[in-house]
Amino acid sequence: MSTAQTGGRTNSAENPWPVRTVSQKISGWIDKLGTVWVEGQLTQINARPGTRTAFLTLRDPSVDMSLQLTCDPQLLRASEVPLAEGASVVVFGKITFWPGRGSLALRITEIRPVGIGELLARLERLRKLLAAEGLFDQRLKRPLPFLPQRIGLITGRASAAERDVLSVAERRWPAVQFDVRNTPVQGPTAVPQILDALAALDKDPDVDVIILARGGGSPEDLLPFSDEALCRAIVACTTPVVSAIGHEPDSPLSDYVADLRAATPTDAAKRVVPDAVAEQDLVDDLRSRAAGALRNWVRREEHVIAQLRDRPVLADPIAALDRRADEIERLRVAARRDISRTVASEATTVDHLRARLSTLGPAATLARGYAVVQRIVADGDPEVVRSVDDAPPGTQLRVRVGDGAVRAVVMGREN
Known part of the structure; x- marks a missing residue:
């Protein structure tokens, strides 16, 4: 125990x-x-x-x-x-x-x-540095031309990425031209040669867009496309740059600084080069839709014109004028009748006023034998004599009677 x-x-x-x-x-x-x-x-x-x-x-x-x-x-x-x-x-x-x-x-x-985690951590630190400098800003992205005449392609020699880009682009638009620069796409010599090829294509005025293409691989194989010098060179390019590195899950730093990220080299060719057949179909469809829209517009306008033509005012415009002429004539007769009635009424009123005025006026009084005696004043209007005091002897008088006036001189005074 x-x-x-x-x-x-x-x-x-x-x-x-x-x-x-x-x-x-x-x-x-x-x-x-x-x-x-x-x-x-x-x-x-x-x-x-x-x-x-x-x-x-x-x-x-x-x-x-x-x-x-x-x-x-x-x-x-x-x-x-x-x-x-x-x-x-x-x-x-x-x-x-x-x-x-x-x-x-x-x-x-x-x-x-x-291992790979440490490598990814270093790339993540570089990504944050470039992002903080604004190199990923969408406002720096240059638009791609609709139909590039010449495309610069940087890829490995005789690589699947080169074959994919060329075959897809030529199938979509046979007239497109390529300036292919073959460089190493992995290893210590890849970055310097890619930088030289990128600078040469950027200086060529005939190159409208540049594609960086590489097939898939391990993070170590894709490391050159996350190089800081290459990323800054891509941002400094005046020619739009498309990054087509690896496959969809791969995200080297060149994808962030490039003007366009393509999931694969094939996708890059499709997004850079328009499809001639699809564009022709689109043109045909737009032409057909435009012709149909024009025909429909013409039919609508014809229908509107037909409706306007069927309206009575356009079908028989004289009838409307005749109806208006008859109405105008009735109104003219009524207006003349009302005016004549008004004039006769006012004329009767004037006659009555004239008779009353004649009756009440001084002329009627003078006609019955009365007279108006006025004293003539030098440099003034005659004044009516209302009292014997107004006409002392020798005063010149104006005597108005019914049919005229006479002048007289005061000879004397009687009380």
Whole structure:
């Protein structure tokens, strides 16, 4: 029978330790291990929204062994490269024992991608730098010509990308011309030769657009097209540049600075060179639609004219004038009748007023034998004599009677 001595107490079948004692002892031993760097491959990532702890599984790709990891979810979100299952990483943390569950986990406080992850992190830093300088701004993008007469093509010698671009472009528009510059598309000599070819094509005034084309490959193979010097040279070009590197999931930095990103070299040829058959069909369709629209417009106008022609005022315009002439004649007769009646009434009124005026006027009074005596005043109008005092002897008088006036001189005065 085995025994153990701890703190003066012998551990045996008769004196067993409780689970909490064992858990506390294990936790204390593990806590003495300190921090450690560990390399492995992520096989499981569980970071639920709203939780304060993310759980990961780190596997040794050489043997069938794994280790449980825990961390703050912010650590995953702050990673320069999005972490996914299968990524190789190096983590830094401390082994932790959870007494409640009796399980071990490595609580990490730092995580770094290695291999391809490190490469992607470096590219991500460069992408953020170029974006901060505004090289990805959509306002810098130059529009592509509708029908380029000459296209510059930078691609590998006898590559599938070259064959795809040329065959698709010539099939869509046989008259298009290419200036092909064959350069390495991977390796240390690729960037300098691509830069020389890009500068030469940009200086050629006959080149309307430049295509950078390469087939798919690993991130390491596509690395030249994320070179900072190449990206800045693309931005500095005065000729529109199309980036057709790799396949749809591939996104080298040249895709961000180019004036147009094509998913594949074939897609680049389709987006740069218009389809002659499709354009002809479009022209035919537009011509047919224009002719149809014109015919419909003519028919509508003819219908409007027919409706106008069927209106009575246009069918028999003289009838309307005749009706108006009769109405005008009736109105003219009524107006003449009303005017004559008004004139006769006013003439009768004038005669009555004239008779009353004659009756009340001084002429009628004079005709009955009365006279109006006026005193003649030098340099003035005659004044009516109302009293004998107004006409002393010798005064010249004007005596008006019914049929005229006579002059007299006052000879004397009678009271």
